[in-house]
Amino acid sequence: MTDTQLIASSALKAQARALTEEELREIEHELTLYPDKRAVGLEALKIVQKHQGWVSDESLLAVANYLEMSAHELDGVATFFNLIFRQPVGRKVMLFCNSVSCYIMGCEKIKARISEQLGIDYGETTADGEYTLIPVPCLGDCDRAPVMLMDGEQQRNLSIEKIDELLAKRAIENNSGSGIRQ
């Protein structure tokens, strides 16, 4: 293919999806708090992630269109923050601290246990789409290290037993059919 054909356009391939009513309502509320639209970019991404679990290209374009800003600029914001997910993540995201205090308190062993139980390494998601494991530098809970933030809840004083317990609970929930978001 010639160069011309290859890059026939600068238009983006992804198409914006429609934002849901709920998303729109929450973003509109944020708009009332800031003097200009672009400032809402990060909050809007958080809102979309709250509802969708992650920020797809389609969502990113939808937010960019809505805020009348360039998708490229908004993606700059989205990718700057580690906790805006630009790839699909599991239903439960484990933000696992591997910083100094947790390291001293043996977080590596805990991490090994998680990986062994779930078969995933940092940055990976279980095949059933349930868990994603992501390292974070600190969760501000050093006196109760090792810690992780799982599904929005801080799990402190982690031990191998506690990990087993947490993951066992998930098995029960799974079997009973609850705990799985649509």
Next chain:
Amino acid sequence: MAKISVDGIEYEVDPDNNLLQECLSQGLDLPYFCWHPCMGSVGACRQCAVKQYRNAEDKNGTIVMACMTPASDGSIISIKDHQATDFRSHVIESLMISHPHDCPVCEEGGECHLQDMTQMSGHNYRRYDFKKVTHRNQNLGPFIGHEMNRCIACYRCVRFYNDYAGGEDLAALGSHHHVYFGRHEEGTLENEFSGNLAEVCPTGVFTDKTFSAHYTRKWDLQTAPSVCAGCGVGCNTAPGERYGTVRRVVNRYHHDINGYFICDRGRFGYDANSSDQRIEVARFRHGQESQFNTLSALEAKRQLNAMIGGDVIGIGSPRASLESNIALRDRVGVQNFYAGFSDGQFNCLQEVTKSLRETGLVCPSIRDIEQSDCILLVDEDITNTSARLALAVRQASRSAATELAKEARIPLWQDAAVRELAQNTRSPLIILSPQGTRLDDVASELHLLRLTEQLHLLQAIAHVIDPQANDLDDYSEANSSLANNIAEQLCRAQRPCLVSGISAESPALVKACTNIGKALRAHHSKNAESPRPIGLCFAMPEANSMGLALLLESGGKSLGAALQRLAQGNVDAAIVMENDLSLRVSAVALEEALAGQTPLLVLDQQHNSFNAKAQLLLPTASVFEQHGTWVNYEGRAQSSYQVFRPSEGILPAYEYLSITDPVQQCLVSSELIIQELARSDSRFNSLTDLRPPRTGISASMKSPRQSHRYSGRTAMYAQAHVHEAQQEQDRASSLAFSMEGVMLQKDASLMASPWAPAWNSNQAISKFQEEVNGELKQGSKGVLLCSRQSNASPYERFDIDSEQKLACFAIAHLFGSDEISAQAPAIQARCVGPYVCMGQSLANALGIRQHGLVQLETATVRVQLPVIIRSKIAQNCIGIYCANEVDKYALLNGKVALQAVSEHESHIASSRAMFDLLLIKDALRGEA
């Protein structure tokens, strides 16, 4: 002025600048990356660290970033301090951690700011032997290559592309060690100034893709100071040649015009020079035979002389050099010399030249425009006709931010702080246009008006400023509040500026704009103590539109008159020089003229449908291949020097036209023609000073076009000849086709490619400026030809056409409207075919869908074109982009009937793909 001490030596500096800029202005070597003279400081790279001492007693000092520290009076700093040098060497070591060892295969190698700074900082050995961060590159389109692994994250690219040039599709993505500068998704970089990334990037992340395709190291390029022939702005360029082809064009610093940046047409259009459409040999046919014979150079000259006898008329060209136009005029005589403009432009230019002489008004340079605090942009789509002007207008919109920063006592070089303070505060930029423009994002007001409505509004504005300017009509009264508002902003401004053009081919528009200038002049002469500079300029579509217009002041008639004479058939021959007449008049008018069977003698660079009709067709030299003089929109004459000798048989048009004896070598040179003009015509007296005098040393020793490191001279053509060919001789200028001679560094006005010891990249230019971002030491400003009259002339009178049911306006595109650059493959990748723009209501009335087809019909022409339905377009009008294919003058001057045409889905899809290139943000979405 402030005094600072650097390593024990005192310097006088400007306290409003930062230490880095002042150190560089003093000629000191201090490494830096993120700072740029046009973009100020953000303190991102930490490379310009120096030691600063509180006072003479302070022996310890503190490390500060020179770019973030004001050069305040009494500052004591040290560049050489060992802690500072140590700090800098560690900074560069960390910046270089993931930088690959690919200099030998990197396009930037040999002119790399990163190489220079690494050497300067003393980081000689890489100690980091862990895995480097690597990235996937993007295909950024036909202009720009991308190699992210080389990035040192200085952020200059996004600061230029987004903050300075208003681009939206390049972003800093990611964070910490995996920052990525690219697009959200692969695709062509949209901005019209994307090519500057190759120069702004301190290393080889963004490179010129067209250059890479036929790459040569900087030191192996033969260069000469040149002027861009892409439009009438006259940006200074430095084309580089090797083995007889132009390899690239880069910016050449000019303080008043292009500064550090040029547009993508100027940078990437050069490849047209070696396109397959280039005329390389002369050809001839007898009478109306269809068969051409090729002629040798000597035969061509003989044939030319045989044909130029008796009653011969000559048609000049705004895209030919001043020399060529003079040579043609002198050859055929003033009474037989005709303008190569369309008649509409011819009439406009007569008004424009008058306005250039009007007292009390100034024609702003690009730099002046950047500093204007209120701009009224009328009708002209400058982004597409004179792109560099648009970049300046964009900077002007920041004047309000400058004022805010001054009030808040924030130094202007504190770029991030000034932007943070200003947010969306912008100076007035009022745009009157029939459709949305690429400057809408910085416009304070956009009024979508047909030309006639604009004229009424301009009248009303002039009336508000000075009631004597003209009377009010009904329309103007109805819009008096709008007129009042605009007039008030113009009157309040300290440096108001009107920018318009001649694309609309409306002399009334030129008069209306001039009247506002005159009204402002009258207003301020009454009300203000000190006169304010009132800027008024008209964008010129071609490189020498203004030069030809000035020449025509002393005689010469319109193209229409020439065609009339041709139609009557009472001339012996017609010479058409570097001009495709099919782009200047309607096909019918041209046909009628050619029906006169007058033998046609055409000199041109590229084949086109018009010169295919010539009896004798002669190949002429391009801007790169001849010495030439070009007059820009300000009336500023500038010299371009021949970069290289074209192949035999290709001559500058002026040489062909000055030949009297075909066997003898032509003794006429650009220099002689210009000197003769300066001597014989008082309006051109100042041209005497155009070129640096060839006295003293340079009379015997010329300046080299090749760098002192130029390699392969004895081996370049070894495959053809075993002996070294004699160097080409240049008898016509003070430059030599050699690496020997007086160092270019002695005279920056002759310097195409800056180089200084330790400074191999284009950043070396600061060594040749009076101060950073200031005048070149030897000056190279060109000569302003239009002096102002002493007396003010009265207001212009003009009639406004009565309102028609449907108005048509012509659309121009940066890539495609200029016929020469449109032959460059990279530019062609960005070109689109002809189309029509209209609003939703008109489309509904006609029953046309987005990207559907419409038929346009006049008495003489019928075409079917795809449609773009957009929201930003004036009522009851259509825009037509002719792409140099469709008969523009038949459509624009005729009465157009519109009709929908049924089309296939596949057609709509292919149109849609094409229109993605146009970046019309307000195009309404078609049905999925």
